[in-house]
Amino acid sequence: MKSIKKNSCDINAKSSCCSNEDDSPKKDLKVHWDRAYEKTIVEKLGWYEDFPEPSLQLIEKCYFNSNARLLNVGVGATTLIDELLKKGNKNIIAIDISDKSFEELKTRLEEQSNKLDWIIDDLMNPNELNKLEPVDLWHDRAVLHFFNDQKEQDKYFLLLKKLVKQNGFVIIAVFNLNGAEKCSGLPVFRYNEKMLSEKLGFDFSLKESFDFIYTMPSGDKREYLYTLFQRD
Numbered sequence: 001m002k003s004i005k006k007n008s009c010d011i012n013a014k015s016s017c018c019s020n021e022d023d024s025p026k027k028d029l030k031v032h033w034d035r036a037y038e039k040t041i042v043e044k045l046g047w048y049e050d051f052p053e054p055s056l057q058l059i060e061k062c063y064f065n066s067n068a069r070l071l072n073v074g075v076g077a078t079t080l081i082d083e084l085l086k087k088g089n090k091n092i093i094a095i096d097i098s099d100k101s102f103e104e105l106k107t108r109l110e111e112q113s114n115k116l117d118w119i120i121d122d123l124m125n126p127n128e129l130n131k132l133e134p135v136d137l138w139h140d141r142a143v144l145h146f147f148n149d150q151k152e153q154d155k156y157f158l159l160l161k162k163l164v165k166q167n168g169f170v171i172i173a174v175f176n177l178n179g180a181e182k183c184s185g186l187p188v189f190r191y192n193e194k195m196l197s198e199k200l201g202f203d204f205s206l207k208e209s210f211d212f213i214y215t216m217p218s219g220d221k222r223e224y225l226y227t228l229f230q231r232d
């Protein structure tokens with residue numbers, strides 16, 4: 001049974017962890033993300049989805065078999081994992097910088113959590129990730145857009161290109177060019193399809209993309225771009 005956190009964050013308060021108004025410097029990102037998951041119940045986080053419909057829609061297009069290696073970067077406590085397990089996927093890899101997010105997800109999944117590979121790592125300074133066997137899917141929702149400068153973006157795409165198999169798929173969901181300028185109090189870098197295609201380079205083909213308006217638990221809207229690429 002999930003316990004209600006005493007300090008659960010008021011998502012309408014200007015200084016809350018879910019607000020876009022928090023300008024305090026976030027030097028240590030692991031501390032920032034651990035705090036986000038500690039302060040707020042998962043269902044009130046500004047990126048929580050009851051049902052990850054747009055991701056599932058794109059994953060369906062990949063026709064994976066149940067043994068496909070599905071890497072979820074910056075997985076947080078997403079309900080996508082529950083849905084992939086329900087569909088019988090046996091090879092799910094979850095990575096995040098925040099072990100607090102893993103505590104939340106493991107508690108919700110109960111014994112099902114034993115079916116996943118769990119990796120605490122930093123996409124900007126990968127250690128365990130560098131040792132990973134290639135994957136059939138790189139899935140990222142609401143992570144890439146936190147990497148604001150070119151060097152960070154280069155590190156992200158270098159790792160992605162190292163890990164995605166030939167004919168493997170990439171799903172990236174980020175704030176689109178109309179999207180908010182901040183998320184979780186951190187500045188974000190917004191994208192369109194062309195920008196993502198350029199970052200991935202010529203051997204990744206765009207298979208599908210769409211804009212999606214996500215409604216936060218507070219009722220506010222956030223504009224996302226969902227993309228599906230395949231490596232040639």
Ligand SMILES: C[S@@+](CC[C@H](N)C(=O)[O-])C[C@H]1O[C@@H](n2cnc3c(N)ncnc32)[C@H](O)[C@@H]1O
Nearest residue numbers: 033047074075076078096097098122123141142
């Ligand atoms: C906005 S949340 C999205 C979580 C999840 N993808 C979802 O859609 O619910 C961003 C996630 O990225 C993780 N994250 C941020 N920076 C990271 C990094 N450098 N390496 C790994 N994970 C990171 C955070 O801990 C957090 O769980």
